[in-house]
Amino acid sequence: xxxxxxxxxxxxxxxxxxxxxxxxxxxxxxxxxxxxxxxxxxxxxxxxxxxxxxxxxxxxxxxxxxxxxxxxxxxxxxxxxxxxxxxxxxxxxxxxxxxxxxxxxxxxxxxxxxxxxxxxx
Amino acid sequence: xxxxxxxxxxxxxxxxxxxxxxxxxxxxxxxxxxxxxxxxxxxxxxxxxxxxxxxxxxxxxxxxxxxxxxxxxxxxxxxxxxxxxxxxxxxxxxxxxxxxxxxxxxxxxxxxxxxxxxxxxxxxxxxxxxxxxxxxxxxxxxxxxxxxxxxxxxxxxxxxxxxxxxxxxxxxxxxxxxxxxxxxxxxxxxxxxxxxxxxxxxxxxxxxxxxxxxxxxxxxxxxxxxxxxxxxxxxxxxxxxxxxxxxxxxx
Numbered sequence: 001x002x003x004x005x006x007x008x009x010x011x012x013x014x015x016x017x018x019x020x021x022x023x024x025x026x027x028x029x030x031x032x033x034x035x036x037x038x039x040x041x042x043x044x045x046x047x048x049x050x051x052x053x054x055x056x057x058x059x060x061x062x063x064x065x066x067x068x069x070x071x072x073x074x075x076x077x078x079x080x081x082x083x084x085x086x087x088x089x090x091x092x093x094x095x096x097x098x099x100x101x102x103x104x105x106x107x108x109x110x111x112x113x114x115x116x117x118x119x120x121x
Numbered sequence: 122x123x124x125x126x127x128x129x130x131x132x133x134x135x136x137x138x139x140x141x142x143x144x145x146x147x148x149x150x151x152x153x154x155x156x157x158x159x160x161x162x163x164x165x166x167x168x169x170x171x172x173x174x175x176x177x178x179x180x181x182x183x184x185x186x187x188x189x190x191x192x193x194x195x196x197x198x199x200x201x202x203x204x205x206x207x208x209x210x211x212x213x214x215x216x217x218x219x220x221x222x223x224x225x226x227x228x229x230x231x232x233x234x235x236x237x238x239x240x241x242x243x244x245x246x247x248x249x250x251x252x253x254x255x256x257x258x259x260x261x262x263x264x265x266x267x268x269x270x271x272x273x274x275x276x277x278x279x280x281x282x283x284x285x286x287x288x289x290x291x292x293x294x295x296x297x298x299x300x301x302x303x304x305x306x307x308x309x310x311x312x313x314x315x316x317x318x319x320x321x322x323x324x325x326x327x328x329x330x331x332x333x334x335x336x337x338x339x340x341x342x343x344x345x346x347x348x349x350x351x352x353x354x355x356x357x358x359x360x361x362x363x364x365x366x367x368x369x370x371x372x
Contacts, residue, residue, distance in 0.1 A: 023194040024156075026163050079153075079164045082193040086224075087202040091186075094206065094220050101235065102177045102208060107217055 002045040009038035009059040016066035025073045028066050035063040141212055143276045143346045145371030146174040146183065150347060153365050154189070158358035166191045166201060168362065172273075172369075175208060183211040185269050199226040207269040214274050219267040234267060234294065245297050257297060265292040265299055275304055275338075276346040280322045290329055301329035312339055314349045314364055321349060344372035 012035035019028035039059045046052045152168040168189045175182045189203040203225065208218040219234040231248040241263065247255045266274065271293050278289070285308035293300045307323040321339035328335065336353040340346040347370065351362035 023198055024163055026161050027158060029161060030159065077194055079192045079194070081167045081190045083196055083200075084190060084202075087188065087190065087204060090202075090204060090222050091188075094204070094222060095184075098206075098208060098218055098220060099175070099177070101218055102175070102182065103179075105217055105235070106239075107177070107180055107182070107210075 002042055002049070005038045005042035005045065006053065006056055006059075009035050009042050010055065012038055013059040013062035013066065017062055017069075020066040020069040020073070025070045028070045032063050032067050032070070035059055039063065141214055141277045143344060143371060144172055144183070144214075144273055145369070146172055146211075147369040148172045148371065149366075149368050151365045151367075152362050155361050155363070156355075156358055157361050162361070164192055165195060167365075174211075181211065182208045182217065183214070184208050185273055187269055187272075201225050205269050207267050209270050209273075214266075214270050214277065216267050216270040219269065232296075236261075243294060243297075247297075259294075259297050261294060261299065262292050265294050268293050268295055271302070275324070276340060276348075280306055280324075280340075280342075280346070303327050303329045305334075307337070309342060310339065312350060316349065316364060316367060319349055322346065345370045 012031045015031035016028045016035055019025060019031060039056055042056050042059075043052065046056060148171065150170040152170070153164055154166045154168050156163045156165055166189050168187065171186045171188075173184045173186070175184045185207045187203075187205040189201055191199065191201045195201075201224070204220070204222045206220045207216050209216045215238065216234075216236050218236070219232075221230070221232040223230050229250050233246045235244040237243070241261055243259050243261050243265075245257050245259060247257075271291050274291075283306045285306055288303050288305040291302045291304065293302055303326075305325045305327070307325055309320060310323045311318060311320045313319075319339075320342040322342050324338050324340065325334045326336045326338060327333050334354070336351060338348050339350040340348050347364070347367055348362075349364045353360040353362070
């Protein structure tokens with residue numbers, strides 16, 4: 001039993017660390033809570049036997065590091081869009097191409113229908 | 122029999138009311154797309170929906186543009202730069218030209234549709250990486266639209282006096298195939314958004330064939346009917362679309 005909880009705590013803490021370094025860092029909370037729960041159970045079971053293994057303390061350290069990274073990232077990482085030069089270039093290119101194409105198309109719209117639509121130009 | 126006649130009446134009224142009183146030129150809606158797993162939200166991308174006037178020598182068209190860009194933290198893992206645009210009749214939202222340019226984690230695809238409503242055909246040009254080009258002409262039905270103009274068309278319906286459960290079918294041309302979709306009105310709901318607390322029309326989007334619901338949209342219960350919140354089914358967890366800002370609204 002003690003061994004099982006130790007292994008579960010270790011696996012959960014490793015997942016917590018992996019998630020925390022990925023952009024999905026918020027999700028690290030789920031395995032971190034699991035790691036803490038399994039770790040505490042493993043710790044008490046070991047304490048009863050009077051032989052607490054270092055590996056359990058190691059899982060606690062991993063979990064705390066994961067939680068620290070997650071908290072840091074959620075506070076200091078800005079959710080912003082950068083690197084939009086390429087898509088802006090595509091937008092301009094497509095617009096130019098489309099204008100050419102639309103000029104060649106035979107579009108029948110009754111202009112009087114459009115009179116009540118205010119133009120924002 | 123009475124039910125059928127009511128249904129027919131509804132369908133007729135829907136087709137009569139399908140005039141654009143909700144979408145004007147110069148509207149810009151910005152959304153945050155996020156992933157929700159057990160209540161923990163992770164922001165993925167910014168989605169913008171813009172409209173503008175396009176003047177050709179013959180007429181004026183409405184340009185509908187949707188853009189999805191991942192936030193900078195995702196760019197090194199899975200960069201998405203998607204652009205969808207449709208040039209439509211400003212009154213009826215009938216599409217004339219559609220462009221789709223997607224760049225998702227290194228996968229590139231460009232698709233162009235040129236609609237010919239007289240002959241009921243669409244000329245398509247598909248481009249992929251390293252100048253791979255494929256041209257094809259596909260036949261379409263009378264009411265077939267591209268995905269962007271369909272999304273905007275939903276906003277033009279008069280939902281004020283509908284009873285919940287009423288649905289309307291659409292035909293969408295996507296990846297050169299006609300897909301039958303169904304929009305069902307689910308009733309009114311008040312939700313809190315970045316634009317304040319709004320009373321909304323709740324509608325579900327799904328496929329006609331399988332009767333499954335793929336997503337739910339909340340449109341503001343006013344003249345503009347802007348989508349303020351959306352929930353979409355994905356294999357694990359749910360995808361969410363939340364409005365961040367809205368400007369240039371018609372009403």
